Amino acid sequence: MNAKKIQEIYKELFQETPKLFRAPARINLIGGHTDYNLGYALPMAINKHLFLAINPHDSGFDITAVNFEERVRFQLNNNAPDPLWAKYLHACLIALAQQGYPISGLRAVIGGTIPLGAGISSSAALTCGFLYAINDLFDLKLSLLEIAKLAQAAEHQLGVNCGIMDQYAILFSQKNKVLLLDCLNLSHTYFSTQLSDYQFILINSNVPHSLTESAYNDRVATCQSVLAYLKKQAPEVETLRDVSLSLLETHKTAFSELQYRRVRYVLLENERVLQAAKALEKGDNHLFGKTISQTHEGLRYEYEVSCKEIDFMIDFLKTIPSVLGARMIGGGFGGCILALVQADDIEIIYKKLATIYRKKFDYAPDLIRLHSDDGVRSL
Ligand code: GLA
Secondary structure: OOHHHHHHHHHHHHOOOOEEEEEEEEEEOOOOOOHHHOOEEOEEEEEEEEEEEEEEOOOEEEEEEHHHOEEEEEOOOOOOOOOHHHHHHHHHHHHHHHOOOOOOEEEEEEEEOOOOOOOOOHHHHHHHHHHHHHHHHOOOOOOHHHHHHHHHHHHHHOOOOOOOHHHHHHHHOOOOOEEEEEOOOOEEEEEOOOOOOEEEEEEEOOOOOOOOOHHHHHHHHHHHHHHHHHHHHOOOOOOHHHOOHHHHHHOHHHOOHHHHHHHHHHHHHHHHHHHHHHHHHHOOHHHHHHHHHHHHHHHHHHOOOOOHHHHHHHHHHHOOOOEEEEEEOOOOOOOEEEEEEEHHHHHHHHHHHHHHHHHHHOOOOEEEEOOEEOOOEEO
């Protein structure tokens, strides 16, 4: 499915030429579950895309999702329409209306190449792409950051209390660059990577994850409960960024073992992001790989958001010298592994992995070769 195809389908349906937009998926090199704790993350957009063919229309919304072969028509003040993708779009329109931008109608065809449930933010590509297109078509003059916040608000409406990393990365990324994102100040710096003969790959476990699962919101709530307590104890604390390991240690007895363990993971993960960013910039692939593997250990044992299929693959990858590091990405409980691998060995490693994985779980993983890409664009 490519942009041209989406445009053709639109033309056939509506006999007019639409504007075209492209929104990428994202990966997060490191910084798992730090964003809603206002920490650091290191994401970048990748070469998997959602395409939108779209034009304003006088009365109501008429939207077709080609990948699902579904077409939905609704008015802004209707209840959210049924398929999940349409609920996301409706939530974007509600978020816009709440900010004083009621949109009365449009026609759109959407589709693309982002695998669903893979932890690479198909939903944020949808919301950010849609809002970006509306901003352009209706000349709303919203900044990229305002669009990111609206897209995040749409996710919140649907019950996922996510941070802003996905939306930010999908809107602000630049090809051949990685973003060091500071979720407290909502600012970023770009830098290039020097991987020499190594490459990042994704391996999709094909275990579908669902972020609406309460486990994600539970993690958010646990971190917030620790923060609320520490705020009362230490006046300098406003966010978890103000909490040092020693402060957490001092108040350890006030927390359950689980609260302590989760927040300790977040504090250490923020340190790892900064360390990994430096390693990447210097071209120290070995240190970078080691750091992302430590992140996975944290996600697996401390934050407890991994799953047996992902851990099985990570355990295998750990035994291979030309894999410098690997971790699960995204919200957790399925989706993709990101690995830093010697380029020449990618095929052979994937083949071995696919064989033992299929033997154990009876279904196959997918290899996704990736490169960094630009954020949302009009085409
Ligand atoms: C999901 C959420 C993000 C972030 C990641 C974990 O992708 O949407 O906000 O919390 O999980 O890092």
